[in-house]
Amino acid sequence: MTRTYLQLLNLLHPLKSSRSFKHSSALPTHFLKRTMRAKLEGDQRSDALKQLQSNGWKLANDRDALSKTFLFKNFNQAFGFMTRVALLAEKLDHHPEWFNVYNKVEVTLSTHDLNGLSTYDAQMAQFMDQCVSGTQDNK
Template identity: 55%
Template sequence: MSDILSDEARHLLLEPLLKNGWALAEGRDALVKTYKFDSFVDAFGWMTRVAMWAEKWDHHPAWRNVYKTVEVELWSHDLGGLCAQDAKLARKMDSLICQSC
């Protein structure tokens, strides 16, 4: 199991994500991002690709899909905050977005 991110790890792992459209959630230790796709099929296809990685890594996002928009929230439920796995999954989500373009 991972630990909550230290201040040093937080800066190292989160800074690139924040520059790539992720944000820190208000009032809690979580990352949030909204993805917009060309169609529902593109959004759902991306979610399916992400789901395979999330299952493989046993680290699952909280997300909401409405038509061609997917709102994502990442945090480690059992830790009550962000850990390295959250940053890893966020990076994977961003890398899979180009496959939906």
């Protein structure tokens, strides 16, 4: 097995130690530090929403959630984006709702056990925006 494959297995293994992930370059380290999952409220919510909405995220009409559609050049770029996000989602144990057809990925973020937006949703949205900066046209 290749070193990269072994690193990926270590990343996805639920009992892996943080030491084994230390040498992997799959995700930037500032996204790997688990913050406490808490519902976004007050000034923290306002500040997070202001930044995210300026990057194209929209509040859902029917519930406390954020959504955004990402358009890529082709399926490979869309799937690569989803793969990078999936690695963070597993690390945080926080998974997006998404729908993919060819070059389009529609994402909805909400924290179901908190019945609304959380710090993890803001972190996940920021990570998605960083993943795609310069590689596709956001809508």
